[in-house]
Amino acid sequence: MRSPDHDHLTLLLRDRLRLRGGGETPSRRLTGAVRDLAEAGALPAGTRLPSERELASAVGMSRGTVAAAYRALVDAGLCERRHGSGTYLLAPAISDIGHLMRRDALLIDMSKSTVPDPSFLRLPDLDPAELLRAPSQHGYDLMGDARLRAALRGRVAGDFLVTSGGQHGIDLALRSFARPRDAVLVEETTYPGALAVIRRCGAEPVPVACDTHGPDPDAFRAAVARHRPAAAYLIAVHSPTGRVTAPERVAEVARIAREHDVLLVEDRALAELVHGAPVPPSYAGEHPDGTITVGSLSKVLWGGLRVGWVAAAPALLARIAELKMENDLATSTVSQRMAAAALENSTLDEWPAELIRRRDHLSTALRRVLPQWTWRQPDGGLSLWVRLPGADAERYADLARAHGVAVAPGPLFSPDRAYRDHVRISFALTPELLDRAVVALATAWHARDASAGAIDPGLGLPV
Incomplete structure (x- = not known):
């Protein structure tokens, strides 16, 4: 920066x-x-x-x-x-993924694409001793706790192992196969945590053009021929754009990957959060022996519940399991049994329906106060991908922080630091917080020009 x-x-x-x-x-x-x-x-x-x-x-x-x-x-x-x-x-510089994880108690944080609080969870009266009852007794269950694995069977196809969240799963999947100087294909905007892992492996993220349906098959095929990638990292319900990959696009890209023996790492952390669109099928349907699927409960239960999974064909999963054993021996049994209790007792269809209401609430407020901002209404996920006309997103994000609200600037999501006029903003907060955030965003926007009018904090409108 x-x-x-x-x-x-x-x-x-x-x-x-x-x-x-x-x-x-x-x-x-x-x-x-x-x-x-x-x-x-x-x-x-x-x-x-x-x-x-x-x-x-x-x-x-x-x-x-x-x-x-x-x-x-x-x-x-x-x-x-x-x-x-x-x-x-002398303050230390931070990485792009570190940028998203910064914390400031004075901020309304719209920069993170996650469930902001556990208010939708329904937990039974838990006996603390029950959280410690691992079948192995010692708790080192490499593939995951049996109770959680049973609770996940309806969500995960095939065999899988439990991870400490989606980021852990992405890290294991990519580090198992990416080597220094390898190319890894990514969508032209993508998750900064995956970019960080790719670069830490010494590999190079290569952007592939996309449209409103997903990765462009012709662009994907050309990138495969030119770069001979070790893998491709693809997102089913996309962040930052909120795009839901079309089923025919999933099938076509998966067939290209299978023909050219390209490993696919599919991120399905947001796959359950669709807003009226069908849940996209997995790339594993067309490329079963060459797809690693990563999932997470952080987007449907709570961001602080660090439980996810990696699913793959036996040969791929064995390689990932070996790396996981070297990495952390086993995911916390306490966290897994808490997650299992939440899955068994929570009515999870309340959260996607509430997200649609919050998405529409934020969209209406932004269109009223900042009509020059534009975005495509997302079909899934937790965020808006907003274009700020004539603005530098990183500079605006700094100014928004000074006004008390955090947004994620577009270059964080681009392997070549493009999208300098975009920001990602989460709509997962409560309507009350969203209203306060919109006033702060508008105040920061008008503060770019000292001659612009002030914002009335009571109405959230230019005066």
């Missing part, structure tokens, strides 16, 4: 000072504002802070106040002074 320019940095600091309010000395407020922006990722490592005189003038404080704040930041190890050059931030 690049450092913000001087004007953008002073704007971020002014807005953060406003959000922190009173109750502190001016120097402590300024110190806290810089710390907040650094911890939120809006100021990357190496950012040069304005001179004491410049910042004092920009934020309406005395030069002595700014100097005291800078000394406190240096003493705390957050900044360093370079003789003759200025004051620089």
